[in-house]
């Protein structure tokens with residue numbers, strides 16, 4: 001066989017052997033067999049010098065092309081085998097169920113919030129939202145809260161220097177106004193959200209905490225609806241033994257206004273008979289007028305309660321600060 005006729009079959013043979021090598025070691029062996037110092041292809045290269053002078057250029061060119069192709073084939077096989085070597089021996093089974101314990105869980109306050117929201121959803125309430133940086137109008141004025149009310153005092157509230165007349169909302173009640181400004185009755189909303197007050201942190205206070213606001217506006221809404229609704233929700237959340245007590249109180253945006261006290265075996269465990277848990281009342285006619293509702297046509301009630309309070313009762317926690325420290329030893333218990 002002439003020299004030129006040998007090139008092609010040897011090249012084919014080498015490429016086939018490269019592609020059949022099953023791992024990187026085998027591939028290295030095959031490489032040596034063809035391209036090592038005394039490999040088949042190397043020997044052929046050496047033969048070039050023995051060719052007659054006039055055949056050398058054409059033969060040299062072909063051999064070099066073949067060599068280039070061998071090297072390309074070698075490199076591509078090598079990268080396939082390297083990838084194969086990098087894969088785990090026992091591949092992951094992605095169909096196995098997840099191991100949830102180690103992934104993490106919802107914060108206890110989020111769990112309680114979701115439970116409360118779930119109860120109200122059953123009654124046809126929807127979740128509404130509003131800004132934490134609020135203006136004085138929505139936080140106070142529109143809620144019929146006079147300029148001399150203590151909540152408006154710099155001692156009690158985080159006022160912002162800019163924009164002027166803005167503050168960190170002291171309660172979620174501001175969202176009542178924002179929703180009524182945009183919607184016509186009937187309205188049935190709850191508003192879980194973060195609120196801010198100038199308190200020093202201690203076992204029962206923190207400068208920021210969470211509330212849930214509720215607002216129900218329709219024709220012929222009564223206090224009976226309010227009591228029934230609140231009782232249903234608290235029994236769902238904290239058990240059937242729950243007792244509620246409505247005590248007269250004052251809020252400028254409701255008339256009449258009440259505070260709700262709460263009693264249950266869980267409260268007794270905390271060494272108390274009753275715990276104050278929420279503020280509520282029938283929406284003040286002035287609030288309706290401010291948002292453009294006719295108080296002769298529409299009636300409604302509203303309430304607001306602290307989410308931390310409920311979580312503390314539910315789980316028997318006596319220090320509110322535990323919720324904010326993000327200590328996994330605490331969080332992993334829920």
Ligand code: DAH
Nearest residue numbers: 171254279280281302303304
């Ligand atoms: N905004 C009150 C607070 O932060 C709670 C409250 C009382 C909300 C009466 C209401 C309400 O909607 O009607 O203490």
